[in-house]
Amino acid sequence: MEFGFTQEDDAFRREARAWLKTHLVGEFAEAAGHGGPGSEHEGADIRRAWERELGAAGWIGLGWADSAYGNRTATLTQQVVWAEEYARAKAPARYGHIGENLLAPTLIAYGTEEQKRRFLPPIARGETLWCQGYSEPGAGSDLAGVRTTARREDDGSTYRVTGQKIWTSLAHDADWCFVLARTDPDSQRHHGLSFLLVPMDQPGRIEVRPITQLTGTSEFNEVFFDGAEAAAADVVGGPGNGWSVAMGLLALERGVSTLVQQIGFAEELSGVVREAVASGAAADDPVLRDRLVRQWAELRTMRWNALRTLGSSGQGESQGQVVGAPSVAKLLWGGWHQRLGELALAVRGPAATVGPYDWSERSAYELDAWQRLFLFTRADTVYGGSDEIQRNIIAERVLGLPKEPKGGVR
Structure with a gap:
């Protein structure tokens, strides 16, 4: 599939951009950029209110097949447009993404009509977490x-x-x-x-x-x-039938949300590059420059892989996903993001290991954004399915290799 944007998509982009400009004001604007990985605690009340603001305008559930639950529906490219504009506006990190992107598609695929009518509208309104x-x-x-x-x-x-x-x-x-x-x-x-x-x-x-x-x-x-x-x-x-439903949910987990995630990654990488330029590290260290360029190139590769996966059709698909694609995506972004955390500290040098400390109060210092990024990304290759598990899935379900012996190799 040729993944491109149409005139209708451009009109949708203008609508999304205008709505965000009008509504991302006041306390919502103050919460911009808050709530990402490692800082989910930030602005919780405001971000829940922001979910209701999104829901009132129908922006929750764009990817659902049916608009009967108070949501809009959008094409795949329009979902990407919304994700790009949302990131461009630096809107608060979503607080209801688990309901919208994990449970709702699972209910649509496996739930009864009664379950859909009961649980989907409150998610679409941004009312339930x-x-x-x-x-x-x-x-x-x-x-x-x-x-x-x-x-x-x-x-x-x-x-x-x-x-x-x-x-x-x-x-x-x-x-x-x-x-x-x-x-x-x-x-x-x-x-x-x-x-x-x-x-x-x-x-x-x-x-x-x-x-x-x-x-x-x-x-x-x-x-x-x-x-x-x-x-x-x-x-x-x-x-x-819980196993089938649970596996179906995991297959649905990484779709357009993968692109949303990558937009956030691009913002983080841009910040690291700015830090490297401002400090002179990029000019002084050719190895560091090479790492920055490699990080950028890998991110572009991940984007095109995600677009290719979203645009693919035909054989080898299950529940709308190419078999093995979610595992490939997880392997790519987990390692990439972990290396970005390491790179962020390398750019800052020895200063990255220290922070302010109030000796009079003997209080622990607050982590800055790059220190938090480094520490949080230690878990990127573990949570959501470890790298080892993802490789097993690819080996067994895609490559057709024999399953790992029970109890390990003897």
Whole structure:
């Protein structure tokens, strides 16, 4: 597919740009640039209000196939246009992206009509915030090993969820959580799992404990379920089909959002380049210049790969995604972003390792943007599926290589 913009796309761009200019004012303008990786805690209340502002104008859910839920619909190229204009305007980092980009497409693909009518409109209005209950201690990248259970009550109307989830982004603010749990106690691995929608406001049954990261922030959490209620009507895809739904969600996870992410990466790289030029590091160190150029070239390659993947059609696709493409994308951006964090500190030299410290108060210093970037990106090759898992997926599902022996190589 030739990925280009039409006259209709140009008109859509003008509309998007005008709306952002009109509405990105006051406290919303003050929140511009806040809330990215490692700083999800910044401006939470304002960013939730911004979600409602976006929802009122129909800007949430552009990629959904149906506009019956209060959202606009847009073509693929128009979704890219919106992402570009949003980044250009330096609008606040999205707070409702998990509901819009993960749960909603999954409901559209696997949910019942009742589930769609109930859950999609509040997401489109920017009113409900979702989190993802997948990873557990001992079952992170190996998702089939989940031990959280969901026992169905005798009357059949309710499940009781018990277990622990970890690395749950924004769970401390979320209204709902979609949870992968074992509903068949006699099942193993990917069999007998279900995909449940669980309300988070259940005092005494759900406890959220923030996890303090290297950056000092806490957008990740541990979540403990102690007999939490989930309606049987809120099981997506039917009981026992959770693995298929969960894998479908992961396949849908990296679409236009990959391009949105890369726009943010480009802004970060531009900042590092400006720092290198201002400090003279780029002029003094040819090796550093080479690293900067390589970083730029790799980012351009990632963009074209994302556009090629989005524009492809025909054989080798599953749920609208080229088989293996999400794993390739994750491998590319995880390593790239991690190297950018390293490059940001290399540009600043020894000064990057220190910061202000109030000796009178003996208080820890605040990290600057580049220090936070370096520390947060240590996790880029782990969260969202480790590099090792992504390589296994590519090897087995794309290249047709034999599966890794159970228990490792002997």
